[in-house]
Each structure stands twice: as C-alpha cells, then as structure tokens.
Amino acid sequence: GAVVSQHPSRVICKSGTSVKIECRSLDFQATTMFWYRQFPKQSLMLMATSNEGSKATYEQGVEKDKFLINHASLTLSTLTVTSAHPEDSSFYICSARDRGGQGHTEAFFGQGTRLTVV
Amino acid sequence: AQSVAQPEDQVNVAEGNPLTVKCTYSVSGNPYLFWYVQYPNRGLQFLLKYITGDNLVKGSYGFEAEFNKSQTSFHLKKPSALVSDSALYFCHEGTNAGKSTFGDGTTLTVKP
Numbered sequence: 001g002a003v004v005s006q007h008p009s010r011v012i013c014k015s016g017t018s019v020k021i022e023c024r025s026l027d028f029q030a031t032t033m034f035w036y037r038q039f040p041k042q043s044l045m046l047m048a049t050s051n052e053g054s055k056a057t058y059e060q061g062v063e064k065d066k067f068l069i070n071h072a073s074l075t076l077s078t079l080t081v082t083s084a085h086p087e088d089s090s091f092y093i094c095s096a097r098d099r100g101g102q103g104h105t106e107a108f109f110g111q112g113t114r115l116t117v118v
Numbered sequence: 119a120q121s122v123a124q125p126e127d128q129v130n131v132a133e134g135n136p137l138t139v140k141c142t143y144s145v146s147g148n149p150y151l152f153w154y155v156q157y158p159n160r161g162l163q164f165l166l167k168y169i170t171g172d173n174l175v176k177g178s179y180g181f182e183a184e185f186n187k188s189q190t191s192f193h194l195k196k197p198s199a200l201v202s203d204s205a206l207y208f209c210h211e212g213t214n215a216g217k218s219t220f221g222d223g224t225t226l227t228v229k230p
Contacts, residue, residue: 006161042222042223043208043220044162091159093161093162095161095162105212106164106167106212107154107162107210107212108164109163111160111161112159112161
C-alpha cells in the first residue's frame with residue numbers, strides 16, 4: 001500500500017524556538033495533505049488542509065501564523081510550529097490520499113511526531 | 119456536527135472472545151465508512167472500508183465490519199480477540215474527504 005513518511009518521530013525543543021515537521025508521500029502524488037493534532041487518548045483534531053502550490057486551509061481556532069504549512073511539491077508538506085510553547089506539546093499526524101484525495105479512498109497516515117516543548 | 123459516533127470510550131474483552139467496537143454514522147446520501155487502528159505513539163493504520171457492495175466487509179488482521187443502513191451503524195468485529203489487538207480504534211466517514219469526521223476513538227483492551 002501507499003506510504004506516508006513523517007519526520008521526525010520525536011522532537012524536544014526549548015520554549016520560543018521553532019520546529020519543522022515533514023510529511024512525504026513516498027510512492028504517490030498527494031495534491032492534498034492533512035495535518036492533525038492529537039491529545040492523549042483523544043480523537044484527531046484536524047488543524048489544516050495543505051494544498052500543493054497554494055495556501056493551506058486552516059480550521060477554525062487554529063492560528064495560521066503559529067502553525068505554518070508549506071506544500072511546495074506533490075510529495076512534501078511541512079508543518080512549522082513557530083515560537084513553540086509548552087502548550088503546543090502534542091502528537092502531530094499528517095495524512096494523504098492517493099488518486100486526487102477522493103472520499104472513497106482510504107487515507108494513509110504518517111507515523112506521527114511527538115513534540116515536547118520544555 | 120460530527121458525522122460518526124463511537125459510543126464507547128473503552129471496550130474490554132478476554133483473549134479468545136469475540137469483540138465488537140461500535141460506530142454509528144449520520145450522513146445524507148451514501149456514506150464512505152472506514153476503520154483505522156492506532157498503536158501507541160504511531161500513526162493510524164487502515165483496517166477496512168465500506169463504499170458499496172456487500173454489507174459485510176473483511177479487512178486486515180481478521181477484522182470485519184457490517185454496514186447496517188437501517189441502524190446507520192458500521193460496527194467493527196473480530197471472532198476471536200488477541201492481546202495484540204489492544205489499541206485505539208477510530209471510525210471515519212469520508213464523504214467530505216479529509217475533514218474531521220473521525221469518531222472520538224475507542225480503546226480496546228484484550229486481557230490474557
């Protein structure tokens with residue numbers, strides 16, 4: 001099946017610094033990727049939809065200046081957490097669908113990134 | 119409004135017993151329904167999906183799910199649970215592709 005690779009799997013950073021998380025579709029082209037945040041034992045919260053070659057679409061309540069998303073190619077989307085604070089500590093997951101991202105195809109998820117801000 | 123609901127936060131079963139993880143949906147028209155599993159500190163893995171056709175869908179690791187239109191349900195089942203099945207399970211509706219229509223998740227614990 002299709003593979004989505006997310007890097008890094010774990011990162012610890014100091015408060016006030018920025019962290020970049022990469023999401024790559026390894027064997028398919030993804031015009032659309034999705035970024036989620038997951039709190040312990042809770043469901044996935046969609047943060048934004050990343051569109052190749054255009055601006056990301058952010059969900060209500062998500063600060064676009066804090067969570068910068070870039071989708072510069074058909075296989076790579078990045079999420080940068082700027083000026084990170086301890087409350088940004090969480091598990092971040094990306095996903096993508098093959099074949100234009102239609103709803104009847106399953107999504108492929110990255111392995112997730114555990115961000116800890118100290 | 120959430121289009122899928124998982125009414126149970128936690129399901130506990132003994133190894134070897136059948137398991138059921140419940141999901142109901144609320145979508146106008148025909149739904150696209152998926153089940154995913156998540157192990158600790160990992161992303162989600164696809165288990166199975168219902169798009170059209172037979173109501174009983176078979177998926178990975180011996181799991182299956184039955185689409186029931188009259189009850190608007192898509193419960194995940196396995197005839198004989200394994201300890202290694204212990205994980206977090208998510209039901210997902212994909213008509214609005216990618217949008218946040220995941221259930222809240224159900225933690226399955228299979229005890230030896």
